[in-house]
Amino acid sequence: GVKIATIGGGSSYTPELMEGFIKRYAELPIAEIWLVDIEAGKEKLEIVGAMAQRMWDASPYDVKVHLTLNREEALKDADFVTTQFRVGLLDARVKDERIPAYYGMLGQETNGAGGIFKAFRTVPVILEIVEDMKRLCPNAWLVNFANPSGMVTEAIVRYGKWDKVIGLCNVPVMATMLEPGLLGKKTDELIYKFAGLNHFHWHKVADDKGQDVTMEIIDQMYQEDNGLPKNIYDIPFERDLLEQMKMIPCAYHRYYYQEEEMLAHALEEYRTIGTRAQQVKRTEHELFELYKDQNLDHKPEQLSQRGGAYYSDAACETIASIYANKETQIVVSTKNNGAVPDLPADCVVEVTAYVGAQGARNVAFGPLPTAERGWLQVMKAMELLTIEAAVTGDYGTALQAFTLNPLITSGKTAKRVMDELFIAHKDYLPNF
Numbered sequence: 001g002v003k004i005a006t007i008g009g010g011s012s013y014t015p016e017l018m019e020g021f022i023k024r025y026a027e028l029p030i031a032e033i034w035l036v037d038i039e040a041g042k043e044k045l046e047i048v049g050a051m052a053q054r055m056w057d058a059s060p061y062d063v064k065v066h067l068t069l070n071r072e073e074a075l076k077d078a079d080f081v082t083t084q085f086r087v088g089l090l091d092a093r094v095k096d097e098r099i100p101a102y103y104g105m106l107g108q109e110t111n112g113a114g115g116i117f118k119a120f121r122t123v124p125v126i127l128e129i130v131e132d133m134k135r136l137c138p139n140a141w142l143v144n145f146a147n148p149s150g151m152v153t154e155a156i157v158r159y160g161k162w163d164k165v166i167g168l169c170n171v172p173v174m175a176t177m178l179e180p181g182l183l184g185k186k187t188d189e190l191i192y193k194f195a196g197l198n199h200f201h202w203h204k205v206a207d208d209k210g211q212d213v214t215m216e217i218i219d220q221m222y223q224e225d226n227g228l229p230k231n232i233y234d235i236p237f238e239r240d241l242l243e244q245m246k247m248i249p250c251a252y253h254r255y256y257y258q259e260e261e262m263l264a265h266a267l268e269e270y271r272t273i274g275t276r277a278q279q280v281k282r283t284e285h286e287l288f289e290l291y292k293d294q295n296l297d298h299k300p301e302q303l304s305q306r307g308g309a310y311y312s313d314a315a316c317e318t319i320a321s322i323y324a325n326k327e328t329q330i331v332v333s334t335k336n337n338g339a340v341p342d343l344p345a346d347c348v349v350e351v352t353a354y355v356g357a358q359g360a361r362n363v364a365f366g367p368l369p370t371a372e373r374g375w376l377q378v379m380k381a382m383e384l385l386t387i388e389a390a391v392t393g394d395y396g397t398a399l400q401a402f403t404l405n406p407l408i409t410s411g412k413t414a415k416r417v418m419d420e421l422f423i424a425h426k427d428y429l430p431n432f
């Protein structure tokens with residue numbers, strides 16, 4: 001049977017993952033699941049771990065959920081390793097959000113200064129995990145969800161020298177779930193093509209005759225519930241921009257195309273209901289109260305309040321597709337290999353790919369128009385510098401990443417924000 005190891009097993013998303021595995025048991029016969037966490041996450045691990053076991057016990061399948069704080073024990077002979085950990089916990093996220101905001105800049109989990117520091121904290125841990133995998137499960141696939149997912153995947157490939165990795169995000173899943181309905185169609189009646197970077201991609205849609213229907217979807221986007229992830233405030237895109245673009249930007253592009261409005265909204269929320277991390281703490285508390293209920297054996301509705309809803313559709317489908325060589329189309333973070341010719345072939349991009357036993361085979365997207373090409377090249381350079389700084393601990397490289405990031409100003413204030421973040425997160429930055 002298949003052995004799965006999930007790092008950050010105490011996450012409130014674990015029931016989502018279990019639901020996805022239970023649904024796919026016939027094609028992915030799992031024998032054991034190992035949920036790994038750290039001392040600080042022990043209580044959560046025990047609560048959600050017991051809930052996970054109840055979910056399996058309520059299913060027709062005999063699967064044992066093991067809980068451990070010993071990563072090596074979990075990784076030993078694993079077939080698939082999934083990562084959903086948060087270095088520094090939600091308190092670190094509060095700082096990523098608050099500190100830039102004090103200086104009038106956007107601090108967000110994966111964008112702006114906050115996203116850079118989340119990468120600084122996460123990259124050293126993921127590289128340790130990769131080293132463990134080389135010793136303990138050299139044939140395993142790594143399915144990464146830990147954010148910033150694209151940069152973390154890039155670090156795994158570039159610095160970990162580990163190619164059996166797929167990075168995931170729920171944003172493309174949500175788009176492909178919502179949009180067919182806007183045209184009165186089903187998902188398999190539309191052809192999707194995504195390209196770009198994680199939280200920075202665009203997509204095009206055609207019907208089953210190959211006719212482009214992207215603009216028809218854009219028209220509907222202005223009339224109905226956009227189906228955005230819960231953490232992103234819905235400020236509409238400028239219509240003139242989308243008409244010129246002829247592609248659908250991902251939900252996170254709002255931070256770049258409507259920076260002024262998104263920043264103003266974030267600052268207002270931070271003043272009133274708190275940062276997203278503070279809001280999530282409340283949701284998480286409610287979720288864990290539910291998970292404590294010995295009678296609960298299915299994923300509760302309240303989990304859809306988290307931004308990462310439907311993550312299991314990506315993660316479990318990726319694993320089942322590799323295991324059963326299904327060649328399913330999935331949007332993944334993976335080595336470019338020419339799919340996006342505007343970016344180096346050896347860097348990680350987020351694209352539509354066929355996923356099978358050999359991993360991801362990218363669907364070629366082709367060159368992007370002038371504006372999108374410019375954004376992409378700046379953002380990829382910013383990502384590469386961020387990861388390089390995370391690995392080398394070089395201050396100047398970190399400042400280059402800050403200076404390139406479109407959501408961060410340059411000069412004295414930017415440097416002060418960076419210095420404050422270094423102090424705030426010093427316990428989690430071994431390389432600096």
Ligand code: NAD
Binds near residue numbers: 037083086087168
């Ligand atoms: P969380 O705060 O619940 O953290 C999950 C668990 O990780 C916690 O139980 C924590 O104790 C544990 N942890 C922290 N450091 C660890 C370490 N070094 N080793 C093992 N476990 C460790 O986080 P969450 O809200 O469930 O999110 C988990 C991760 O998934 C985050 O990085 C988040 O950004 C990411 N995420 C990604 C997407 C996506 O689209 N890719 C969507 C949602 C969340």
Ligand code: G6P
Binds near residue numbers: 307309
């Ligand atoms: C999303 C994303 C994640 C993101 C998360 C935040 O939509 O795809 O990458 O970080 O949701 O959700 P949260 O509920 O933690 O704010």
Ligand code: MN
Binds near residue numbers: 168169170171199
């Ligand atoms: Mn995401």
